[in-house]
Amino acid sequence: MIRKEINKISEIGKALISVEGNPGVALNHVVELLEADSNQSLSFAKAINITEDTTRFQVFNGTTGLSTKTKIRMHEIPLTAGFSSKMLGRSFDGAGEVSDGGPEVIFEKQVSTRLDTLNPTVRNVPKQALWTGIPMIDVFNTLVKSQKIPIFAGPTEPYNRLLSQIAKGAQADVIIFAGIGLKFDEYQYFKEQLSQSGNIDKTIMFTHLAGDSQIKGLMLPDVALSVAREFGDQGKDVLVLLTDMTNWSNILRNVANYQDMIPSLQGYPGSLYSELAKRYEVAADIEGAGSITIIGATTLESLEDPVPDNTGYITEGQFFLENGKLKLARSLSRLKQGVNGKTRSDHRAIMTAMASLLADAEKAYEASEVGAANDAYSQKLLRYRTDFIENVEEPFGEPMELEAALNKCWAILKRHFDSTETGLSKKLIEEYWDKN
Amino acid sequence: MNDINKKRTGNLISIQDSLVKARFFDDVIMGETAEISVDGKFLQAEVLQIQPDPKNADAGIVEMQxxxxxxxxxIGDEVVFKGTPLSVLLGPGLLTSVWDGLQNPLYKLSEEDAYLKPGMNAPALDETVLWDFTPIVKVGDSVSGGDVIGTVPEGKVDHKILVPFKYGACKIESIIEKRSVNITQKVAVIVDELNNKHELQLAFRQPVKSPIPFRERAIPTKPISTGVRVIDLLAPVGYGGTVGNPGPFGAGKTVLQHSLCKYAVADIIIMAACGERAGEAVEVFKEFAELEDPTTGESLMKRMCIFGNTSSMPVAAREASVFIALTVGEYYRYQGKKVVLLADSTSRWAQALRERSGRQGDIPGPEAFPMDIPDQIKGMYQRAGEDLGTGGSLTFIGTVSPAGGNFQEPVTQATMDATGGFWGLSQDRxxxxKYPAIDPLVYTTSVYDGFVSWKDRNKMLGTLNDANDIDQTISTxxxxxxxxxxxxQYxxxxxxxxxxxxxxxxxxxxACTRPERLEIINEAVQNLIEREINFEVGDMDDEQLKEQIKHxxxxLRQWWREWNYSAINEEQIRHLPKAVEEFILQEEYAV
Incomplete structure (x- = not known):
């Protein structure tokens, strides 16, 4: 088949190019850019904005080195990603090309990267816990299969360490790692951690390093999630790690800016919410098929920044990492109620009681800073707070079974309070207070 | 007059995200719908703006979402203009349905594919179901838009078949006997004053952006029992009222919405899941089907319908979904039903408008929202109300998702201005x-005659306010x-x-407290507030005494909470005020 070609590029900017006239390209279809003389392939690009006078493309490999004479060859198909079970154990770039220097992968099929919405009626209501061995998650904010949840953390927090800790112990058939704007050491760290845990053979890594082409970073989640979805449709339980979605949103902002779009908050396009939602909503427990769980990382300076703020409204809760601890106060798993009622009888009650005491303790802590927490009860609360931060909010200890973690909670309560001060019911107190 | 039967077309000249422009030579009506033919599929669109064509004086340019x-x-793909504005199909079968934002039935579409693909559609209401139609008018009767010509039972709801609202004075020319028909079959023929005949079926289409009128609008006063104590005691909402419910993420908006869905006493609950998580809508239509309706004891889904335009679905349909849901609500109100519409979230709706106006290149207002967003929000809430003429009401409870949890942002501000009630969820709580996280000190209500007297309510508030002040004193x-x-007092x-x-x-x-129980709780609370408690001081010093009081x-709190969970029978429930009394007298009160 002879493919139509366009011979003149009229405008070349950062990441975008335009041609005059209407060459007949369709929206979101792929074109290939070729060196004018040698016909050597330089990059692929996607049509994003078409009028009868001009057509604009996003260039996957960046625009440096392109000239007005660069040839554009039309492929007349929308963007797809290659899929094969042979991808397991391998690394790819944001466009789905092999990037680990190993042999080419023969793809079994091409899958659409459009990320069509799953019909809500074929979603199962999530009911299966995904245990992590981290008490702060298992007891207080249980992770559930098919959940979408980010780790909110300052840029210097060990969020990637936490992600890999969760991935190492995860009961998933396939792990898809999607890294956007990663530093090389972060990439290498994940690779080593996954190799050590023996999970590397069920992992596919899609990586975009800081400094790589922006468009490839922008595309990466779509390519990674399309591959994840194909595994899910085939009945596999898939865990997707997206890190870091703030980097991705910043690329989105840059590209919107190149397109002269009207910014809404802090320069981000008005569509930031919809764009993030489109990716996170891929998480699902699919009727008659597998499941996709997404744990993201969102770095932030402040919770009010548009990226964490929009993310919080999209995801089913968040894990909040501060000073290396998983903080109870701002963390939340929205799906936990679907699983934590079927564990031990004290699970929900102790979770609520400890949280409520911790909130009181935080108030006492604030009071103590101005010397106003001198009464005996405030002192109790302060001791409890210290104990809680050191022993419960620490995510990086030895993995602990739920049962042991709950017992530990009782022990901490007993260490600091009288049983009536806990707000726990008489029945539970009788059953557990003296056992721990 | 436009001949709307003539095929009018145009061709695309610009495509960007969900916004397109087309050149046309005939005529185009502002707000009408259109179909764009792309790769053999027909995509739904709506006309937003009509402009002259700078390149061709004979043509015009139409902008569509x-x-x-x-x-x-x-470029060049064909557009066919439909002549009708965005509309919703109204008729029996609405209840128990689950649609996307454009009223495509999701269960039906799932038979075709697990994923929602462009161009997929199916009839909004099942055309195969037969309904037992009973006529209540006869040949020769005068009728006009909104009049009832017959009824069909829709579950336990007595569904009235109305003359479509677009018709003026007409006469019944023919009407079928009592029998079973589906929604596409003819049930009656009416003749208007110009002698034009119109066939009526059980269902008809109604434009969504112009409201269905009231017969006799009234101020909402009668409170709804929502089952949520903090609402029913302090900030009740009336049948036909409006409430804005803002809160930062994680403050419990969703759980509150679900509680209202389950426990609010109403004939019909409509849920517009607008740009929110798919999982939450799924929980409603998959799990609530197994729960009981508080008034009829039937499956909760039998009084519900759901518009699931979730966050990853096309953004333009998000705007439509709220109007479609409102129109369904107005339709049932017109039949005399008490309808509660829960829209989650109106912020996503406003953001859809923002995305669109940004693409259209409009000059942005605060935080890039369209300049007229406050008016649009007011217009939306205004469609709720009580109708004495029909006995029906449409209550609109909209959640707001303020950016950064900051209530000063434009959508929250406009909502506060537009609604009669306001339930602010607090991050601290x-x-x-402390759920539900409605701050007992941050809310408004426009219902003064609630489930407890205004005086009792004020005393309760006074005590909560005092406790809050003393709390601050203690911490400073x-x-x-x-x-x-x-x-x-604290x-x-x-x-x-x-x-x-x-x-x-x-x-x-x-999870749910009804007025009778609320009354008993109030009795206990008033007792606690009013009466002085005498603690044995003995030889305790100040600190010991306070320890003792706290203990x-x-x-009491442990006992009371246990009562919340366990008091079921009359005797146990009645025991609460007595127990508080005994506490006040410092007698042994626990049973």
């Missing part, structure tokens, strides 16, 4: 897991400097907050 993904669209100058009497406030305002939506017996109140 497209409700589906445009991948594959090319949510952090302390320390407990020692606070007099014992104030400390007791403990009283804490008790009301902990045992009454807070409620566990996941505990069977605590006693801790015991």
């Amino acid at each position: 497209v409700f589906e993904d445009l991948t594959g669209a090319k 949510a952090d302390a897991k 100058i320390g407990l020692k400097k606070v007099p014992v009497s104030n400390y007791i 403990q009283k406030g804490l008790t009301i907050d902990f045992c009454v305002m807070q409620q566990d939506a996941f505990e069977k017996n605590d 006693k109140f801790d015991e």
Whole structure:
């Protein structure tokens, strides 16, 4: 088949190019850019904005080195990603090309990267816990299969360490790692951690390093999630790690800016919410098929920044990492109620009681800073707070079974309070207070 | 007049995300719908703007938003204008339905594909179901838009078949006998004053952006029993009222919406899941089907319908979904039903408008929202109301998702201005897991005649306010400097907050409190507020005494919470005021 070609590029900017006239390209279809003389392939690009006078493309490999004479060859198909079970154990770039220097992968099929919405009626209501061995998650904010949840953390927090800790112990058939704007050491760290845990053979890594082409970073989640979805449709339980979605949103902002779009908050396009939602909503427990769980990382300076703020409204809760601890106060798993009622009888009650005491303790802590927490009860609360931060909010200890973690909670309560001060019911107190 | 039967077409000249422009030579009507043919699929669109064509004086340019993904669209693709504005199909079968934002039935579409693909559609209401139609008018009767010509039973709901609202004065020319028909079959023929004949079926289409009128509009006064104590005691909403419910993420908006869905006393609940998580809508239509309606005892889904335009669905349809849901609500109100519409979230709706106006290149207002967003929000809430003429009402409870949890942002501000009630969810209360996190001190209501007297309500509020003030004093100058009497007042406030305002939506017996039980709780609360408590001082010093007081109140709170979870029969329920009385007298009260 002879493919139509366009011979003149009229405008070349950062990441975008335009041609005059209407060459007949369709929206979101792929074109290939070729060196004018040698016909050597330089990059692929996607049509994003078409009028009868001009057509604009996003260039996957960046625009440096392109000239007005660069040839554009039309492929007349929308963007797809290659899929094969042979991808397991391998690394790819944001466009789905092999990037680990190993042999080419023969793809079994091409899958659409459009990320069509799953019909809500074929979603199962999530009911299966995904245990992590981290008490702060298992007891207080249980992770559930098919959940979408980010780790909110300052840029210097060990969020990637936490992600890999969760991935190492995860009961998933396939792990898809999607890294956007990663530093090389972060990439290498994940690779080593996954190799050590023996999970590397069920992992596919899609990586975009800081400094790589922006468009490839922008595309990466779509390519990674399309591959994840194909595994899910085939009945596999898939865990997707997206890190870091703030980097991705910043690329989105840059590209919107190149397109002269009207910014809404802090320069981000008005569509930031919809764009993030489109990716996170891929998480699902699919009727008659597998499941996709997404744990993201969102770095932030402040919770009010548009990226964490929009993310919080999209995801089913968040894990909040501060000073290396998983903080109870701002963390939340929205799906936990679907699983934590079927564990031990004290699970929900102790979770609520400890949280409520911790909130009181935080108030006492604030009071103590101005010397106003001198009464005996405030002192109790302060001791409890210290104990809680050191022993419960620490995510990086030895993995602990739920049962042991709950017992530990009782022990901490007993260490600091009288049983009536806990707000726990008489029945539970009788059953557990003296056992721990 | 336009001949709307003539095929009018145009061709695409610009495509960007969900916004397209087309050149046309004939005529185009502002707000009409259109179909764009892309790769053999027909995509739904709506006309937003009409402009002159700078290149061709004989042509015009029409700007449209497209409700589906445009991948594959090319310059020159054909547009067919439909002549009708965006509309919704109204008729029996609405209840129990689950649609996307454009009223495509999701269960039906799932038979075709697990994923929602552009161009997919199916009839909004099942055309195969037969309904037992009973006529109530006869040949020769005068009728006009909105009049009832017959009824069909829709589950336990008596569904009235109305003359479509677009018709003026008409006469019944023919009407079928009592029998079973589906929604596409003819049930009657009416003749208008110009002698034009119109066939009527059980269902008809109604434009969504112009409201269905009231017969006799009234101010909402009768409170709805929502089952949520903090609402029913302090900030009740009336049948036909409006409430804005803002809160930062994680403050419990969703759980509250679900509680209202389950427990609010109403004939019909409509849920517009607008740009929110798919999982939450799924929970409603998959799990609520197994729960009981508080009034009929039937499956909860039998009184519900759901528009699931979730966050990853096309953004243009998000705007439509709220109007479609409102129109369905107005339709049932016109039949005399008490309807509650829950829209989650109106912020996503406003953001859809923002995305669109940004693409259209409009000059942005605050935070890039369209300049007229406050008017659009007001217009939307205004469609709720009580209708004395029909006995029906449409209550509109909209959640707001303020950016950064900041209530100063444009959508929250406009909502506060537009609604009669306001339930502000507090991050601090949510952090302390005090649910529902409606701050008992941050809300408004326009219902003055609630489930407890205004006087009792004020006393309750007064105590909560006192406790809040004393709490601040304690955290600034320390407990020692606070007099014992104030400390007791503080403990009283804490008790009301902990045992009454807070409620566990996941505990069977605590999740919903009806007015009778609320009355008993109020009796106990008033007792606690009014009466002085005499503690044995003995030879305790100030600190020991306060310890003692706290200990006693801790015991009361533990007992009371247990009562919330376990008091089921009349005797157990009636025991609460007595137990508080005994507590006040410092007698042994626990049974």
